[in-house]
Every structure is written in structure tokens, then in C-alpha cells.
Amino acid sequence: MSLLELKGIYKIYGDLHALDDVNMKVEKGEWLSIMGPSGSGKSTMMNIIGCMDKPSKGEVLLDGVDISKESPKNLTAIRRDKIGLIFQQFHLVNYLTAIENVMLAQYYHSVPDEKEALEALDRVGLADRAKHLPSQLSGGEQQRVCVARALINYPEIILADEPTGNLDDANEKIVVDLFHKLHNEGTTLIVVTHDPEVAEVAQRTVWLRNGKLHKETVNENFTGEIRFDKN
Amino acid sequence: MKKRQMYFRMITASLLRRRSRMIVALLSVAIGAAILSGLVTIYIDVPRQMGAQFRNYGANMIFTPADGSFTSEDITNGASYIDSKDIVGVTPYRYESVRIHELPVMAAGTDMEQVKLTSPYWSVEGGYPTGSGQLLLGASLAEKFRLGVGDEVTVSYTPEFKDRGSDETVLDNTADMKVEGILETGGPEEDYVYLRMSDLEELTGISGKTDLAELSISAKSDKLKEYAEKISSSVPAVSARLVKRVTESESTVLTKLQALVLLVTVIVLALTMICVATTMTAVVAERRREIGLRKAIGASNSGIIKEFMGEGMLLGAVGGIIGSVLGFVFAQQISINVFSSSISFMPLLVPITILVSVAVTGISCLLPVRSATQIEPALVLKGE
Numbered sequence: 001m002s003l004l005e006l007k008g009i010y011k012i013y014g015d016l017h018a019l020d021d022v023n024m025k026v027e028k029g030e031w032l033s034i035m036g037p038s039g040s041g042k043s044t045m046m047n048i049i050g051c052m053d054k055p056s057k058g059e060v061l062l063d064g065v066d067i068s069k070e071s072p073k074n075l076t077a078i079r080r081d082k083i084g085l086i087f088q089q090f091h092l093v094n095y096l097t098a099i100e101n102v103m104l105a106q107y108y109h110s111v112p113d114e115k116e117a118l119e120a121l122d123r124v125g126l127a128d129r130a131k132h133l134p135s136q137l138s139g140g141e142q143q144r145v146c147v148a149r150a151l152i153n154y155p156e157i158i159l160a161d162e163p164t165g166n167l168d169d170a171n172e173k174i175v176v177d178l179f180h181k182l183h184n185e186g187t188t189l190i191v192v193t194h195d196p197e198v199a200e201v202a203q204r205t206v207w208l209r210n211g212k213l214h215k216e217t218v219n220e221n222f223t224g225e226i227r228f229d230k231n
Numbered sequence: 232m233k234k235r236q237m238y239f240r241m242i243t244a245s246l247l248r249r250r251s252r253m254i255v256a257l258l259s260v261a262i263g264a265a266i267l268s269g270l271v272t273i274y275i276d277v278p279r280q281m282g283a284q285f286r287n288y289g290a291n292m293i294f295t296p297a298d299g300s301f302t303s304e305d306i307t308n309g310a311s312y313i314d315s316k317d318i319v320g321v322t323p324y325r326y327e328s329v330r331i332h333e334l335p336v337m338a339a340g341t342d343m344e345q346v347k348l349t350s351p352y353w354s355v356e357g358g359y360p361t362g363s364g365q366l367l368l369g370a371s372l373a374e375k376f377r378l379g380v381g382d383e384v385t386v387s388y389t390p391e392f393k394d395r396g397s398d399e400t401v402l403d404n405t406a407d408m409k410v411e412g413i414l415e416t417g418g419p420e421e422d423y424v425y426l427r428m429s430d431l432e433e434l435t436g437i438s439g440k441t442d443l444a445e446l447s448i449s450a451k452s453d454k455l456k457e458y459a460e461k462i463s464s465s466v467p468a469v470s471a472r473l474v475k476r477v478t479e480s481e482s483t484v485l486t487k488l489q490a491l492v493l494l495v496t497v498i499v500l501a502l503t504m505i506c507v508a509t510t511m512t513a514v515v516a517e518r519r520r521e522i523g524l525r526k527a528i529g530a531s532n533s534g535i536i537k538e539f540m541g542e543g544m545l546l547g548a549v550g551g552i553i554g555s556v557l558g559f560v561f562a563q564q565i566s567i568n569v570f571s572s573s574i575s576f577m578p579l580l581v582p583i584t585i586l587v588s589v590a591v592t593g594i595s596c597l598l599p600v601r602s603a604t605q606i607e608p609a610l611v612l613k614g615e
Contacts, residue, residue, distance in 0.1 A: 053607075103237060
């Protein structure tokens, strides 16, 4: 059974078909990239997979459960327990320190554990910046805090929306390297990106156009080794 | 770490690390609480303040003999029925006809220290008699006799004939006295000469007799009536009655003033609530993205409401504490400037002010936070 399966997904706003009969499977431990031009339906698909929106039609099976039929309250619980979100604009709570931002995800999930949160920051190389506020961190550091927050509750899927969109090359490499590590540890990754170089390090890439699944490629050279280099 | 600890860590961090943002909200709550607690303090203290003011207009109760005359013991006995902390002053008066420069005048024997308390409006040029052989002369008598402060004057008194059939010649009692002060009141007091009670008793040779007592009592009209009835029924020699001119006007003014302060307090409370609600709405509105983010990472609506309400109520508590202090200072300044007296600190008002502030900010937060929970977390992903 696939970890995630989209069956005949439609998202219709009036006459606009933001998603039009999308069918897709994501296996456990897979690293998938989603590409497509603006307005192709990437964000809509992200929102549906991330339990933040419901399709107009179709089924979304996450771990065998059709989340398209769930109530908003249950969707919140599923999002909390199974999905780790990484955003393009980081979205950290600006008055909480790095470690508190990580603990925030624990707080909503179960019980905050400062030691575990510090270990998560250590995994993204920010243990020494734990007590810093987001305003005292660089963009790359903020995104790494965001990664630490996403992985703290051991989610089934990490869903990243343009995770390197606001980063320079050096920080982009750090974040992609982190994805490699997570993937090697068995985490399922779904990354929406405009950047072909970020997309092509994934195992598989799907292209969306006008709400339809346009193309799909498999990275034959994928070894799981960390070898992302912008140059 | 327990969830509760994280909860308090978050709400305190929100207030402490967003100082520039929260200072406006805190000021709004603190000023509201200050005005409210200040006005309530004044509202409670007005009767005492106004009572003290009205005491400046003279006695509000009079003791007269129930049949003919009474003694100073009867007055003391009557006054004992009044709560001692309510008594401002008790002044006995004894009236006798004397002569100055062979012209008859009315003399009043009294207690000069008590007169100052029961008739604080008296204006005395020179001073009150403090020793024997001194008198206080009414201004119109002073003018009539062309006497001034420091002048010597002979006061004579003709004792009553004990036996009208007797041929015995009765000699006048005389006393050489010094004019210690000239009394100006603009009223009938200016036609009297005031002597210390002991001097009048010596001059007349009769002691222990009193015609009247004026009492200045700091109490509301209902209580005054209660006192008067109790004294009249309990002390047969004393007939206690109220000076209606003073007590009724005091009661009327006090009722109107308290109603006015109450009205202002209610209006200020309403305005404060609107002001705090507006501020809190703005505070919540600017954090829509944060609310969206919290929801995206798994916060339930009730969790969001709990956090924001917690922040609002903590803000209300801190604002309430500051407001209690500022409110007392505010009330004190008003009291000093308007009533020329200080007010006493009312400890009970502190927890009440804090509770009201917490309730007002809590209610003010509730509506904007509830509407903020309708935010779709997807908006955060879109970067809106």
C-alpha cells in the first residue's frame, strides 16, 4: 500500500479547474519533487496533501485513510500527527527562540521536550543558535529551524513548499543536504520547487500544467548520496 | 517540560518580547483601569469628603433642654450615644444678659476650643480667648462700643433678685476683661459677646447651667436622624434635633454628586471597554499569519483561543496592577485639588480592579480571536 495516493482529484473554483483529474502515488520513504509553472496547481495540491484543503472530487488516501472526507478538526489532528511542513517564507513565530519554535510543534503534538528539540536543532547544525530569536538568524538558519520543527514529531511525510526559494546558494545546499539526510533516515519527502536543480536531486519528479499531471520523470542516477552542488 | 509550562512560556514571551507592540495595549488597559479605580475610589470617598466639607458650614445637630435647662453632664450623656469617630465637635452655650458701658448686651459662655470645631466658618480678628479675663466681641458690638483687639472693657452682671420684697440692695458683679478677638460671621453672632464658660460662671456666680449645645457630626442624614431619636428618647433632659437647613442640603448635594460620579464611572467603563476591545482587535488582526501558522502545525481552534485569551488576560492582570496604583494616585490628586484632603488607600479595590481588567481584556479578545480562528492555514503556505 502506498503511503499517499491521489485518486481522480479535482479542485474546482467556479469555471477554473485548479486540479483536474490528478492521480498520483507516493511510496513510503520516497523523495518526490513537484514542479510546474505558476498557476499550474502545485499549491492547491500541496494544500490538499497537507490537509489544509479538500478536493472538490476524488480520494486522497494517506496511510489508507481517505482524508478528503475528514472534518476540519480531524484534518488538524492528521496534519499534526503525520505531516511536517516547511514553508518558503520560513514562518517562525518571531517572539519565540529557535528552540521554542521547535518545541511549539511538540506542544501541539504531544509534550514539549527541550532536550529532544535541542537534538533536532543539532541535526540541522543550529544547536548553538537555540536561544536566538528568528530576527537574530539568517534566512538559511531560519529555514533550518523550520526543518527542525517539521521533523521533530517524526512525521510520515515532510511537505516542503519552495523550501529554497528565499535562500542563497550556500544555504540552499545546506537545506538540500538535510533533505538527503532525512531521506536516508527513511522520511518521505514531497518538495514543491521552481528550481530544476533542487527538483532533480529527488528520486522522482512530477510536472503539473493547468491542473493536470503533465509529465513524470524518475531520477535514474539517484543513489541517496549527498552530492548536491549548485555549480 | 509540561504543556502548562510551555503555555506560560509562550504567553509571557509574547508579552515580554513584543514590548513595543504590547506597550500600547498595556497602556490602554492600564489607563482604563486607572480611571476606573480612581473614579470608584472617589465615588466611595465622596460622602466622607463632602461630609467634611459640610462640617465647615457649622453644626448639624442641636441639643436643647427638654424642660427648662440642662447641665453639661446631660450634654456629655447625650453625646455618648453618638459614635465617637463621627463627632467633630460639641459646643455648649449659656446665654446671659450682661452690660458693657452700661448698655445691655447678650453674652454667651462657651468652650472656645470646641467652637473652632463646630463653627469653623467664624472669622476672628485677633484670637480666641485662651485664658481667664479674655473675651471675643461680635463685630457689630465692637463697632458700637468702638472697641478693638487688646482694649480693656468692664463687663457687669446684675444677679436676679431672690426676694423681690426685700429692700436689700443688690450689687452688680463686674469683671475687667480684655478684648482678645473681634468676631465676624455676617450673622447674628456679631451681636454677641463670647466668654469662656468658666468666666461667665464666675461673673454670674452660677455654674453647671447650659442653655444649648451645638454638635457637628460627620454622618449621613439617615444616621443623624437615628442619633437624634435615640438621644431624645434615652436622655430625658435632652431634646436633640437636626439643623435641617444643613443636613438636608448636605443629603441632596451628596446624592446628586454620587449619582454624577457613578454616571461618569459607567461611561468611562464603557469607553474603556471599547478602547481596549479596539486595541485587542488590532493586536489580534496583525497576528493573523501567526494564527494561520499555528493552525498549520497542528493547533486546534480551542488551543488558539486559549493561548490568545491567556495573553489577553495576563495583559489585563498586569494592566490592572499598574492601573490600581495609577488610579490611587489619580484619585489622590483629585481629592487634594478638589477637597483639599487626602484619601485613604482601599486595598480591596486592587483585586477588584485587576479582576475587572482581566474580564474586560478577556471579553475584548474573545471576539477577534474567535474570528481569527476562521483563518485558513493554507493562506500561510501561499504567503498571504
